[in-house]
Amino acid sequence: MPAGSDLIYCYDGSFDGLLCCVFESYEKKEIPVDILVAATAQPLLFSTKEIPTDSQKAGRVLASIPQKLGPAALVFIQQAFLTCLGQKELYILLFLRLGYRNGPSVMNMLTDNVVGTLCRAVKHLERESHLFKGFLRFSIFSNVLVGEIEPKNYVLPLLTQHFCERYPEERFLIYDKTHGMGLVYQPYQSAVIPISSLDLPAADAEEQRFRELWQLFYDTIAIEGRYNPTCRMSHMPKRYWTYMTEFGSRPKEARPKLPDAGRTLLPIPVQEKLP
Amino acid sequence: MDVFDKLKILTDAAKYDVACTSSGVNKKAAAGGIGSAAACGICHSFSADGRCISLFKVLLTNICIYDCKYCVNRRSNDTPRTMFSPRELAELTINFYRRNYIEGLFLSSGVLKNPDYTCEQIIETLRILREEYRFAGYIHAKAIPGADSALITRLGLLADRMSVNIELPSQNSLQLLAPDKSKHAIFTPMGHIQNRIRENSRDIVKYRHAPKFVPAGQSTQMIIGATADTDYQILNLTENLYKRYQLKRVFFSAYMPVAVDSLLPALDTAPPLWREHRLYQADWLLRFYGFAADELLDQQQQSFNPYLDPKCNWALHHMDSFPVEVNRASYRDLLRVPGIGVTSAQRIVTARRTTSLHFDNLKKLGVVLKRAQYFITCAGKTADGIKNTPNAMLRSLLSAKTLELYHSQFASRPEQLSLFHQPALRPLPQEASNNAGRV
Numbered sequence: 001m002p003a004g005s006d007l008i009y010c011y012d013g014s015f016d017g018l019l020c021c022v023f024e025s026y027e028k029k030e031i032p033v034d035i036l037v038a039a040t041a042q043p044l045l046f047s048t049k050e051i052p053t054d055s056q057k058a059g060r061v062l063a064s065i066p067q068k069l070g071p072a073a074l075v076f077i078q079q080a081f082l083t084c085l086g087q088k089e090l091y092i093l094l095f096l097r098l099g100y101r102n103g104p105s106v107m108n109m110l111t112d113n114v115v116g117t118l119c120r121a122v123k124h125l126e127r128e129s130h131l132f133k134g135f136l137r138f139s140i141f142s143n144v145l146v147g148e149i150e151p152k153n154y155v156l157p158l159l160t161q162h163f164c165e166r167y168p169e170e171r172f173l174i175y176d177k178t179h180g181m182g183l184v185y186q187p188y189q190s191a192v193i194p195i196s197s198l199d200l201p202a203a204d205a206e207e208q209r210f211r212e213l214w215q216l217f218y219d220t221i222a223i224e225g226r227y228n229p230t231c232r233m234s235h236m237p238k239r240y241w242t243y244m245t246e247f248g249s250r251p252k253e254a255r256p257k258l259p260d261a262g263r264t265l266l267p268i269p270v271q272e273k274l275p
Numbered sequence: 276m277d278v279f280d281k282l283k284i285l286t287d288a289a290k291y292d293v294a295c296t297s298s299g300v301n302k303k304a305a306a307g308g309i310g311s312a313a314a315c316g317i318c319h320s321f322s323a324d325g326r327c328i329s330l331f332k333v334l335l336t337n338i339c340i341y342d343c344k345y346c347v348n349r350r351s352n353d354t355p356r357t358m359f360s361p362r363e364l365a366e367l368t369i370n371f372y373r374r375n376y377i378e379g380l381f382l383s384s385g386v387l388k389n390p391d392y393t394c395e396q397i398i399e400t401l402r403i404l405r406e407e408y409r410f411a412g413y414i415h416a417k418a419i420p421g422a423d424s425a426l427i428t429r430l431g432l433l434a435d436r437m438s439v440n441i442e443l444p445s446q447n448s449l450q451l452l453a454p455d456k457s458k459h460a461i462f463t464p465m466g467h468i469q470n471r472i473r474e475n476s477r478d479i480v481k482y483r484h485a486p487k488f489v490p491a492g493q494s495t496q497m498i499i500g501a502t503a504d505t506d507y508q509i510l511n512l513t514e515n516l517y518k519r520y521q522l523k524r525v526f527f528s529a530y531m532p533v534a535v536d537s538l539l540p541a542l543d544t545a546p547p548l549w550r551e552h553r554l555y556q557a558d559w560l561l562r563f564y565g566f567a568a569d570e571l572l573d574q575q576q577q578s579f580n581p582y583l584d585p586k587c588n589w590a591l592h593h594m595d596s597f598p599v600e601v602n603r604a605s606y607r608d609l610l611r612v613p614g615i616g617v618t619s620a621q622r623i624v625t626a627r628r629t630t631s632l633h634f635d636n637l638k639k640l641g642v643v644l645k646r647a648q649y650f651i652t653c654a655g656k657t658a659d660g661i662k663n664t665p666n667a668m669l670r671s672l673l674s675a676k677t678l679e680l681y682h683s684q685f686a687s688r689p690e691q692l693s694l695f696h697q698p699a700l701r702p703l704p705q706e707a708s709n710n711a712g713r714v
Contacts, residue, residue: 102629105628105629108625108626108628108629109626109629109630110622110625110626110639110640111626111630111632111636111639111640113639116639116640120641130315130317133313133317134317134318134319134320134329134375134378135319135320136375137374137375137376138373138374138375139374140373140374145373145374145375147375162311162313165303165304165311166303166304166309166310166311166375166412167309167373168303168304168306168307168308168309169304169306169307169308169309170309170373210370210371210374212279213278213279213282213367213371214371214374214376216279216282216283216286217282217286217331217333217371218320218322218328220282220283220286220287220290221286221289221290221322221328221332222290222322222323222324222326223290223291223324223531224324225531225546226324226325226326226529226531226546226548227323227324228323228324228325229323229325230325231321231324231325232321232322232323232324232325234325235318235321235325235327236318236320236321244320245374245376246320
């Protein structure tokens, strides 16, 4: 192992910055014990080394990845960079070092600790972003769709294409509260911008009506005899419920009285017994 | 009646339909339109019964001229009746869709006046969505049995998926409980849809812009437990539907008692949820694991074992195919190991290209060994400390959930304890394989 393993790299938190750390690690023949974002780094026992972001160095590393490790590996580390994995920077560095030694087959080395850890983190990211494609809820304020999410991973880049294709003629905003970022879209233009906080106006009558209609649908569609909250929870953990319309506060008058003509309510069937 | 009342009545009447997925087609809105569809399908919520809500599942009307005994909407049932106008329903769909509540529309209907008229109303709803709103999201429509084939064709050009419900797994059951329907009335539209799909796939090769006919294929559903049909009959019918009609999915729905009739199970009958679950497991084995129906059940063994999933049950009867060597076995053989699913099998095949796999590696890959360890070797070795006794094996084969269920229901009853210990031992092949699985 190269010398200098009590070093900590500090970088600016950008993907290019991380690639410069990779450059530095090869140029100086050293492997840091950790890579931290400069702004968040505390005074530490280890000696720290500031790695300046240099687009030329970053470009050289970037170009080498698909060449030496294959195009799939580049997509893989770009996604890994969006995950909430602790020490993701160090894992990405170690992954690239492993890849420069082994070539594209590094993607098959699933039993390796570094590759395995990154794979799990990327799976988590993909799963979370997939769930938000469904669980995200928009409210409409003066014809702009606004939705809030609180994801663990930085999923906005993975949601962009889906929502832009879904609502090509709309204007919308998806606010990621965890990361203080927002995806804004107007026909055929989108951007991800920093947003520190978001105060939403009260829903107007029309918006309120559709929220209540949706809550009514949600309550009605469940079959009483199959009530199974555990199953619901495993598919849709509670942390996703915060911004979902169907779990929002509901005024009592939202449930209309129905004509009861002869409608016998069924007894809830007894728990099924195995033979 | 306002839209809240209509929505409540027509959702309530539609909720027993289970074929509610949004998968099978990839597309996006044209300029000026709205909507997209993802082939993997997207669940937008989960209802209190744990089932996925992906589509706005609703009936156009719950008025029906038929009197199927198992159905809430049967003519003789005294229940409030209503109907959406096509425009009202299209507007509601778009408003739900814009707020990302749903992935699209699942539209079924009672039969109003006659099948043709009902079909025309459904077509009109879809036409408004597709032509006026230029909606490119997912639409699943019910083909109304008995409707003219020209109407079915028009519907198919507007919908992504169509389904004709078989409802009851045999002609006898149909005669008994749905006297107005016949096998013929169900299979005719199903066959027609299949033919049009086949012709359409040829057209698309020739003309790139040929309009797509039900691009996400067709599905069906049947009710489990309302009649005497066995799992074996149901599974064979399912296999035939996949083979003969190229269905994308067959759904099973445990019978929920919603009507009193001397021919039906009593109102307090529990829905056979375990049976439904076993059938879905077997259905997965047919579609993704390369199993045939007659490998899982046969004339002698017509019902699934409630305690063991169909794959474990199969493995216990075929101990001569095991153990399989993880480093050499084909993907197909790996898939037959209890506890190894599609994801695990794929990871094993990928990982073994660069290294020889041991039990520790398998854990790192996320392969769950609880069940699998009894059926595999790694580099010729079995797992450390494995007691390959029938009892240890069975304990590992019963899922934690089943075990819990077992404890909560039977633990206090001594005669049930013996049911677990002794007959459970019998199924193992060396001792008496022909009794296997009959707990």
